[in-house]
Amino acid sequence: MDIYGPEFEFAGDPVGLFEDGICPDSEGLFRYEPYRGPGHLRMQEQLRKSGSAPCSYVHAGKRISFIVIDCPEYGVLNLSSFLVVSG
Numbered sequence: 001m002d003i004y005g006p007e008f009e010f011a012g013d014p015v016g017l018f019e020d021g022i023c024p025d026s027e028g029l030f031r032y033e034p035y036r037g038p039g040h041l042r043m044q045e046q047l048r049k050s051g052s053a054p055c056s057y058v059h060a061g062k063r064i065s066f067i068v069i070d071c072p073e074y075g076v077l078n079l080s081s082f083l084v085v086s087g
Contacts, residue, residue: 004033008057010046010068013039015055019075023059024066027080034075047071056085 005018018024019031034040046053047068056065063085070078 006057006059008032008055010039010043010053010055013037013042015039015043018057023057023064024079025064025082027082029072029076029078031075032077043068044071 003019003021005020005022005024007017008015014035014037016032016034019033022030024030043053043055047070051069053068054065055068056063058064065081065083065085066079067081068077069080072078
């Protein structure tokens with residue numbers, strides 16, 4: 001049985017779910033289950049175009065923003081620049 005963490009979004013569109021029940025809050029590589037939809041497509045296009053894509057998720061009533069800086073393989077993202085943007 002898979003355990004998922006929060007759903008995250010790019011520009012208001014859902015992108016996917018973090019795997020293993022993880023709520024990322026520091027730089028590193030994280031596994032995720034991508035959605036087949038416009039949010040994931042647009043995030044990947046932005047990443048290819050500029051080298052980064054701003055995303056966010058909500059956990060425990062707080063919005064956490066972060067930057068996707070790489071997608072080294074399918075289902076893995078390299079994340080950085082975490083910030084709690086509301087509480």
